Amino acid sequence: MTDQEELRCIGCGSVIQTINKNGLGYTPKSALERGLKSGDLYCQRCFRLRHYNEIAPVSLTDDDFLALLNQIRDANALIVYVVDIFDFNGSLIPGLHRFVGDNPVLLVGNKEDLLPRSLRRRKLTDWLRQQANEAGIRPLKTILVSAKKNHQIDNLLDEIETLRGDRDVYVVGVTNVGKSTLINQIIKQRTGVQDLITTSRFPGTTLDKIEIPLDDGHQLVDTPGIIHQEQMAYVLPPEDLRLVAPQKEIKPHTYQLSDEQTIFLGGIGRFDYLKGPKVGVVAYFENNLVLHRTKYQNADQFYQRHLGDLLVPPHPGNESQIPPLVRYEFKTRQKSDLVFEGLGWITVPANVTVAGWAPKGVAVLLRKAMI
Structure with a gap:
């Protein structure tokens, strides 16, 4: 199989290939044949991550991720910027304005279920917006969700439809903020398909942009997570990270x-x-x-x-x-x-x-x- 065919892993977006066992998108020929028959085409890395929670190192560099996100600048899109409320500062993308251009931003605070219920959500939303403003980000709207608990996903979908107009939707964020879990919830709401995209507590799960068609011919695009090397996830072994x-x-x-x-x-x-x-x-x-x-x-x-x-x-x-x-x-x-x-x-x-x-x-x- 050649790369020109561009069969892609539905878990991480990498181009499927059967030659280089250590390369991105590798899958054995037998697994490729099964995946083509079933429609569930995963690379070996995603298969092991989904079924055994094993994480394999990736060869993408910071420049690779930035090059992928640079495509957003030329797109006509609503930018859904996902941050981890529990790790807000570690969720910030330095110089985000360089990637979004003139595109509008919807700020999504994920993992709100981790914070004490006694904390008023309106106050938390105001705090999140103020912190984003200090970082130079001026979102049209700020919304709190829990992708894991499927909380406020319907509300998020309504906001996306209201704000996007005649645009694509790009979902962006640093690694490990729960973007893929959020995308999975959106896909489940729209199609009933569950856990399509690979998710993990480990950073760098989505390796290439994943395009999901919307009803009006536009696309919802899950982009790879920007690497933020100051996150704790990058210095701890997996058993300690847990x-x-x-x-x-x-x-x-x-x-x-x-x-x-x-x-x-x-x-x-x-x-x-x-x-x-x-x-x-x-x-x-x-x-x-x-x-x-x-x-x-x-x-x-x-x-x-x-x-x-x-x-x-x-x-x-x-x-x-x-x-x-x-x-x-x-x-x-x-x-x-x-x-x-x-x-x-x-x-x-x-x-x-x-x-x-x-x-x-x-x-x-x-x-x-x-x-």
Whole structure:
């Protein structure tokens, strides 16, 4: 089979080929024949991901992804920009305006089911819009959904139809924000077909744009996720990532802290309360992530002694795979979130000095408090 035939994997969009076992789109000839008969044509990578949750490395580079997204600039399309509410800052695409041109933007905050139900959704929507504005993004509308729970998908479809006019629809976002899950829900709503596109908690699932025809001759296009190397997903082994990627509603933990106290986030993050009065801080992380409080003056020795046992992740044996923790210090001027990208955040009051530690390459930043 040649590439000119351009049979594509319906899971990731790669061109199917039967020659290079290590290349994108590879599928054995026998599997290709079965896929052509059944109509379910998946590459070997997607087949293993769907059935065994195995992830294979991909050969696409940052430039490959950017080149694909550059096509959006010349398109006449509504841009559906999907962000992960739990990891909003890690969801931002630097210079998004360069990709969308004059096309209108619909901002979609996915994974809203992970945030506490006590948080008013109207307030969350306003916060999300304000944060997007600060990043230079001016969406026509902001909407919250949970693709996993199929929450507000009907509302999203109505908004897309209202805003797109006589245009295609391009769905964009960084890796791991749930774009493919969202597209699957849209396909299911429209056609009844379930789990057509490959989905995974691992980054880089969609490897080429996937075009889905709409009723009026236009297309809904799922684009590959932009690689955001500062996400936690890029530095953790898969078995450790499972312990930090939230799968259900977060239960906040409140700590009363005096200055010079430390909270370890398993063995992959650290929060230091350095200076200020006795205060309450609230931690928002995956419920299974073990948080451990100790004295600041003993924290370095505690980390060296207990990494891999009390402080997990990393799992025992994975310690050497985790980059060293890097320290970032901040003085707050207002109620703020100290964010560990891809891991969670700790809400702290104004006028205190704090420090956050994360594996080298993972961003730690201060933002206006979400809650």
